[in-house]
Amino acid sequence: MSLTSQVRLLPWAGPEGNPCYLSSDGGGFISRLADNMEATQLGLAGEVMEEAQRVLVGRAWTSGELQLLAVQLTEALANVHRIAVSRGARLPLNADEDRDALDDEGDVM
Template sequence: MSLTDTVRLLPWTGPEGKPCYLAGDGAGFLSRLADNMEAAQLGLAGELIDEAQQVLESRAWTPGELHLLTVQLTEALGNVHRIAVSRGARLPAPAYDDLDALDKPDEEDEEDDRLDAAQPVQRG
């Protein structure tokens, strides 16, 4: 895999709101900056979850507080989603070719399940 095959979605957008990407091996200054920004965004999202739980548990909020909370949660969720997409895109491809095989049990597994179901349960 060459450096141009490894592209990272960065945790910020360009001036027009378009996604920014970084090509490289992940060891440079911009990669470290992106790592630090992702860590900060994830930390803030965690703090916001705690704050949202406190606001909801108090059951005494104003419409303005709910609006602000919704705006902040939406922004945090967008950041976390971008981080998940970025990290997911950089994961290695699965070693198996047939993803459907994971959802379908083998015939032997089905037979074992039928045999297990036919066995009486012994209690000691």
């Protein structure tokens, strides 16, 4: 089994900006905290998207307002990307992929 299928990429970074991972069955406090944070991040991303849509069809905006929106969109996109990577890594493999993974590790079937 690969490292990414054994651990969960958490939706926050460590003190030095490095990714944080959790090894668990998915039912503990940290897993629930990560689930809640992901839901919050996805909700905020939706709000920023709505704001961007208003900006793009609304009045003339200052360069400062557009810069702030660009920063918020970048942060939201980074959070959504991290969530997608984390959830994708936790998807179950189909039977053929399981067999290929075992073959790659040199295990006899």
